[in-house]
Amino acid sequence: MAFLSLNNVDKFYGDLHAIKSVNLAIEQGEFVVFVGPSGCGKSTLLRMIAGLETIDGGTLMLGGNDITHVIPSKRDLAMVFQSYALYPHMSVEDNMSFALRLAGEDKAVIAKKVAEAAEKLDLEPYLKRTPRALSGGQRQRVAIGRAIVRQPKVFLFDEPLSNLDAALRGQTRVEIARLHRELGATTVYVTHDQVEAMTLADRVVVLRAGHIEQVGTPLELYDAPVNKFVAQFIGMPQMNLIKTDGINGVPAGAVEAGVRTEHMQITDEGNARIKGTVELIESLGNETLIHVRPDGADSHEMPLIARQYSRSELNMGARVGLGWDDSQAHYFNTQGENLRITA
Amino acid sequence: MSDAGLKSRLVPRLLLAPAVSTLLLWMIVPLAMTVYFSFIRYNLMRPDVTGSAGWMNYEFFITNPAFGDAVFNTLLLLGSTVLVTVVFGLLIALLINDPFPGRALVRVLLISPFFVMPTVNALLWKHMMMNPIYGVLAQVWTFFGWTPIDWMTDFPLGSIIIMISWQWLPFAVLIFVTALQSMDREQLEASELDGATYLQQLRYLYLPHMARAISVVVMIEVIFLLSVFAEIFVTTAGGPGTASTNLAFLIFTEALLNFDVGAASAGAVFAIILANIVAIFLIRMIGKNLEN
Amino acid sequence: MSFAQKSKSATVIRSSVAWLIALVMFFPILFLTVTAFKTELQAIAVPSVWFFEPTLENFTEVQERSDYLHYAWNSVLTSVMSTLLGLLIAIPAAFSFAFTPTRRTKDILMWMLSTKMMPAVGALVPIYVLSQKTGLLDTRFALIIIFTMMNLPIMVWMLYSAFKDIPHEIFEAARMDGAGLWEEFRHVLLPLGMGGIASTGLLCLVLAWNEAFWVLNLTSSQAGTLASLVASYSSPEGLFWAKLSAVSVLAIAPIVVFGWFSQKQLVQGLTFGAVK
Numbered sequence: 074m075a076f077l078s079l080n081n082v083d084k085f086y087g088d089l090h091a092i093k094s095v096n097l098a099i100e101q102g103e104f105v106v107f108v109g110p111s112g113c114g115k116s117t118l119l120r121m122i123a124g125l126e127t128i129d130g131g132t133l134m135l136g137g138n139d140i141t142h143v144i145p146s147k148r149d150l151a152m153v154f155q156s157y158a159l160y161p162h163m164s165v166e167d168n169m170s171f172a173l174r175l176a177g178e179d180k181a182v183i184a185k186k187v188a189e190a191a192e193k194l195d196l197e198p199y200l201k202r203t204p205r206a207l208s209g210g211q212r213q214r215v216a217i218g219r220a221i222v223r224q225p226k227v228f229l230f231d232e233p234l235s236n237l238d239a240a241l242r243g244q245t246r247v248e249i250a251r252l253h254r255e256l257g258a259t260t261v262y263v264t265h266d267q268v269e270a271m272t273l274a275d276r277v278v279v280l281r282a283g284h285i286e287q288v289g290t291p292l293e294l295y296d297a298p299v300n301k302f303v304a305q306f307i308g309m310p311q312m313n314l315i316k317t318d319g320i321n322g323v324p325a326g327a328v329e330a331g332v333r334t335e336h337m338q339i340t341d342e343g344n345a346r347i348k349g350t351v352e353l354i355e356s357l358g359n360e361t362l363i364h365v366r367p368d369g370a371d372s373h374e375m376p377l378i379a380r381q382y383s384r385s386e387l388n389m390g391a392r393v394g395l396g397w398d399d400s401q402a403h404y405f406n407t408q409g410e411n412l413r414i415t416a
Numbered sequence: 417m418s419d420a421g422l423k424s425r426l427v428p429r430l431l432l433a434p435a436v437s438t439l440l441l442w443m444i445v446p447l448a449m450t451v452y453f454s455f456i457r458y459n460l461m462r463p464d465v466t467g468s469a470g471w472m473n474y475e476f477f478i479t480n481p482a483f484g485d486a487v488f489n490t491l492l493l494l495g496s497t498v499l500v501t502v503v504f505g506l507l508i509a510l511l512i513n514d515p516f517p518g519r520a521l522v523r524v525l526l527i528s529p530f531f532v533m534p535t536v537n538a539l540l541w542k543h544m545m546m547n548p549i550y551g552v553l554a555q556v557w558t559f560f561g562w563t564p565i566d567w568m569t570d571f572p573l574g575s576i577i578i579m580i581s582w583q584w585l586p587f588a589v590l591i592f593v594t595a596l597q598s599m600d601r602e603q604l605e606a607s608e609l610d611g612a613t614y615l616q617q618l619r620y621l622y623l624p625h626m627a628r629a630i631s632v633v634v635m636i637e638v639i640f641l642l643s644v645f646a647e648i649f650v651t652t653a654g655g656p657g658t659a660s661t662n663l664a665f666l667i668f669t670e671a672l673l674n675f676d677v678g679a680a681s682a683g684a685v686f687a688i689i690l691a692n693i694v695a696i697f698l699i700r701m702i703g704k705n706l707e708n
Numbered sequence: 709m710s711f712a713q714k715s716k717s718a719t720v721i722r723s724s725v726a727w728l729i730a731l732v733m734f735f736p737i738l739f740l741t742v743t744a745f746k747t748e749l750q751a752i753a754v755p756s757v758w759f760f761e762p763t764l765e766n767f768t769e770v771q772e773r774s775d776y777l778h779y780a781w782n783s784v785l786t787s788v789m790s791t792l793l794g795l796l797i798a799i800p801a802a803f804s805f806a807f808t809p810t811r812r813t814k815d816i817l818m819w820m821l822s823t824k825m826m827p828a829v830g831a832l833v834p835i836y837v838l839s840q841k842t843g844l845l846d847t848r849f850a851l852i853i854i855f856t857m858m859n860l861p862i863m864v865w866m867l868y869s870a871f872k873d874i875p876h877e878i879f880e881a882a883r884m885d886g887a888g889l890w891e892e893f894r895h896v897l898l899p900l901g902m903g904g905i906a907s908t909g910l911l912c913l914v915l916a917w918n919e920a921f922w923v924l925n926l927t928s929s930q931a932g933t934l935a936s937l938v939a940s941y942s943s944p945e946g947l948f949w950a951k952l953s954a955v956s957v958l959a960i961a962p963i964v965v966f967g968w969f970s971q972k973q974l975v976q977g978l979t980f981g982a983v984k
């Protein structure tokens with residue numbers, strides 16, 4: 074039996090069915106990331122686990138206990154908020170020890186736990202400061218410290234890095250991964266950033282409009298997306314989508330082919346599946362992105378992109394052909410389902 | 417309904433309960449009694465006369481020639497004071513917005529009248545400022561060679577408007593100064609680069625920025641000025657004639673001077689209706705400004 | 709005109725005008741205070757005298773004749789008690805409005821304010837009759853209750869707009885940390901809402917101290933506050949300016965001085981969130 078399990082949970086905001094009968098089982102020590110476009114219900118689902126939103130249907134089990142209707146403070150979970158939500162009137166030390174003090178923990182024990190957490194997070198010099206006197210990255214670490222001193226059953230993170238600048242975001246991401254390795258704590262992490270999802274997660278949960286599209290390890294999602302939505306959501310630049318009419322050799326029932334940029338091959342015009350004109354060449358040093366506009370495509374359609382790990386000799390305006398290996402392509406039917414997976 | 421769900425709905429209501437229930441009582445009980453009194457014969461001087469009065473009290477109160485005057489005076493008093501305080505409040509706030517020597521002290525001096533109780537305010541102005549012989553204003557008028565004005569006799573309502581404006585102008589100034597402080601400096605500088613004149617800045621930058629603050633000032637003043645009483649009570653007593661009688665004072669006259677509780681209650685019902693009309697106007701007009 | 713471009717002379721003119729206005733606004737209070745230290749004859753002298761030997765006679769006479777301290781104590785008691793009672797009722801309500809708003813929150817707030825727009829005189833007769841029937845006429849208890857109810861809508865409103873600015877997530881963080889309702893109050897709302905609570909309390913203290921309508925109509929010698937003491941010096945003794953000034957100064961000095969010291973704090977809450 075899973076450590077944390079959501080069984081057919083529902084959430085309604087008035088008429089809006091925000092979470093639609095979601096099922097999910099999370100094992101102890103697992104790092105699970107919720108991704109999805111903005112407004113798909115990631116925060117809502119996380120907050121339902123936290124107890125900050127009521128659960129309108131289904132059950133939530135933690136360590137064998139039904140906690141569906143247990144108040145947040147009795148669930149033994151800790152949460153790191155997007156805005157950090159530090160107590161502005163308390164010192165860093167008091168922020169971190171607040172939960173333990175409320176629980177009536179022994180003073181010496183509190184001091185020891187805070188010191189340990191501060192050491193892990195490099196916060197020792199700042200313990201007496203208030204959050205106001207800290208930088209964004211330091212505040213972020215205090216928020217994490219506040220969660221880890223409690224040694225909760227589960228850590229919940231709601232887009233914890235979105236208020237940091239790019240450099241700090243990468244650094245903190247690595248740090249969170251390290252903490253997870255050291256503490257081995259069960260973690261549920263919400264983000265809309267697929268890089269965070271791919272790098273941090275043991276398993277990724279892709280959400281759309283209140284329901285789960287797919288659950289799997291990062292590479293499973295990348296290699297075997299169940300549908301067009303997941304295929305396009307994971308991977309940067311997005312997977313190329315090609316209408317299949319007029320292209321020979323596609324499976325029955327397929328209306329679109331999905332080919333990742335690195336699987337899109339530039340060929341001679343000769344007997345290529347698609348012919349077109351090079352529109353733009355982005356040379357990034359280690360890789361080159363070649364944008365090709367297929368013949369007959371509208372100018373507002375996305376160009377197809379081929380990624381090479383070598384420098385390109387092509388010039389803009391050159392005529393080229395495009396092709397792909399069928400074993401690396403995905404074919405989607407009218408419902409957007411991946412024929413390779415569903416078949 | 418689950419435990420947590422029930423709790424999450426119940427607790428906020430329980431927290432509201434004391435405030436809502438006491439206010440409801442404070443509103444409903446007197447209102448019900450007032451409405452009831454307004455339909456019976458109830459004169460403290462004539463306990464023998466009792467029974468239902470039908471619409472008589474209302475008729476009596478409306479046909480009282482003072483009624484029209486009182487409604488008019490109430491609105492005039494309110495409108496003039498709000499106008500004076502908002503306009504001068506804005507001007508003074510703009511004047512003291514930028515730092516100058518002694519600004520802190522100027523602020524303290526300016527706000528002082530707001531803390532003066534209405535009875536003192538009224539007596540101070542009636543006697544020491546506006547007395548036609550000994551008053552300060554009379555001395556000023558004499559100094560310039562004019563004939564001193566007998567304020568309380570010749571401009572009774574105007575005098576009261578002056579007193580009340582003196583009290584509420586500081587309030588407006590303080591709110592406006594605070595609001596100006598949050599004005600976007602860069603926006604002003606950008607407009608200067610665009611060649612905006614000071615007047616254009618006032619019209620297109622300052623006024624829109626101040627809209628919420630103005631709404632708050634109007635709202636609070638209406639709340640307090642619809643029922644001005646003490647200033648009239650201790651100065652003109654509503655006179656001469658009905659020249660400075662507002663609705664609040666007229667009802668008071670009926671109830672406690674003529675002892676006609678029935679008629680006074682009918683008047684109170686009118687006052688409540690008037691207050692609600694003004695409230696609806698107000699909420700329509702400025703309610704939007706107070707939204708987030 | 710930017711600040712930098714303004715010429716020196718413009719600044720001089722601007723500050724002179726500001727000073728002039730401030731002095732004109734303050735003049736009546738100054739005049740009242742000076743008059744309180746004059747003899748009755750000096751008080752009505754034309755032109756007004758500004759240089760004289762100050763006397764304390766008026767103040768001692770006010771205390772002897774009408775027991776100033778009794779009225780002052782009533783003022784302190786009723787305004788402080790009604791403010792505390794009001795905060796006790798209004799803080800939970802504002803907390804609830806600010807952090808668990810419903811579709812009706814705005815309507816209830818507007819309704820509360822509208823009760824404040826009804827003229828007190830509309831409720832005078834019923835309240836008078838009720839106080840008489842219950843034996844509460846001319847008691848401080850009745851005044852405390854009435855002041856509380858009178859200020860409650862404003863209090864809820866001011867506190868609501870102050871609490872609304874506290875980020876919701878801080879309460880949620882506290883809840884996750886194991887705080888119950890009381891701990892949320894004690895450790896989050898009180899410290900973070902203190903500014904709003906203080907300015908609400910200050911305003912209500914001022915309003916209650918200066919309240920005249922209910923005091924004039926419901927009290928006489930027993931529960932009368934300074935507002936009624938001043939009114940009692942008005943009509944027959946109207947021309948005893950020095951004594952009238954002395955009693956007035958005694959009535960307003962505590963609250964005006966209090967107001968000076970707390971004005972910064974007071975104004976913050978008074979803007980009702982209109983100013984960020």
Ligand SMILES: Nc1ncnc2c1ncn2[C@@H]1O[C@H](COP(=O)(O)OP(=O)(O)O)[C@@H](O)[C@H]1O
Binds near residue numbers: 111
């Ligand atoms: N308190 C609320 N009341 C009404 N609708 C809400 C509330 N919170 C979230 N929603 C709606 O639920 C949906 C999911 O929101 P959310 O979980 O915040 O999305 P995400 O975190 O994935 O961006 C959105 O459509 C949002 O508008």
Ligand SMILES: [Mg+2]
Binds near residue numbers: 115116117
């Ligand atoms: Mg979110």
